[in-house]
Amino acid sequence: MNRDEVEVAGKARAAFEHAVREIPVATANRLRLARRNALAHGAGRAASPRAARWGVPLAAAAALVLGLGWWQQSVAPDSAPVVARAARTPAAPVVPVVPSLPMLANDDEADLYDWLAEAPVATDARGDGAL
């Protein structure tokens, strides 16, 4: 800073200090009132500004995630493709159909069918789901 700049800065400071000292009475009163209002206003707001700043966005994000989850759960079963639903369905157990005994003509036939039910060929067929 050269000599001229130092002099200009000094005079600027002098003008500023004079203006600070000679502030109008009405303005000084308003500033005092503003200070009291600020302190009274801030007394009930002890929460940290960081929490206040992030609280609302975080709550909104959490609500959005919960809403999306609920929507997916309620909509997905109906709107999923048929093939996908079929893929999710567990395979139904294969139940062999055995003729009921009263329909058989006699005991010989009943023995025959008992034998057929226990035969290895029938067991293999049930395993393949052919019955």
Added chain:
Amino acid sequence: MSAWRRPALAEPTDAVGPAAPSPAAPATPRDLDAFLASVERRAFRVAELALGEREDAFDAVQDAMVKLVRYRERPPAEWPPLFWSILRRQLTDRHRRNAVRRRVLGWIGRDDARDDDLLAAQPDPHEDPLRRQEDAEAWRALSRALQALPRRQRECFLLRELQGLDVAETARAMGCSEGSVKTHLSRAMSALRDKLGDWS
């Protein structure tokens, strides 16, 4: 660089009238009320120089006070740079808003100039009228010269030279590096020397 030091903080008082300069070494008051009382007048004058409008300056200081109160749990040593940083943001926002408003009013052919503090315009019967006139002229010249500076240079000059923050505090308040502060200040001083040539 300048031999200027941070001004002594005024004693907290509710009495109106000129604040008596204290010869004691400046120390940040530990009570927020006392701190705000010690800076409110300087903050108002800084805002007035930055914005060029008294009412806007008052609103900016008021809003800065409200915002600082939210940080009352911070250590008192952090209050000064925090307060000046908050005030600087207030001034920046209002400066931009006013620029847009003036542009819009200019388009529709209205003048937005106003000076409605009637008490401030009243002469003080206890003061030498000639001295008062000279002081008022100096203040207006300084205000005009600062208004003509680019925003960052003006902020730097106000914080560093008039408010007396050191380079590191000014850098924190402005959100830039210490090197940038020195550059802005150098350019501001050069421009002010040209604009206020008759002062030197």
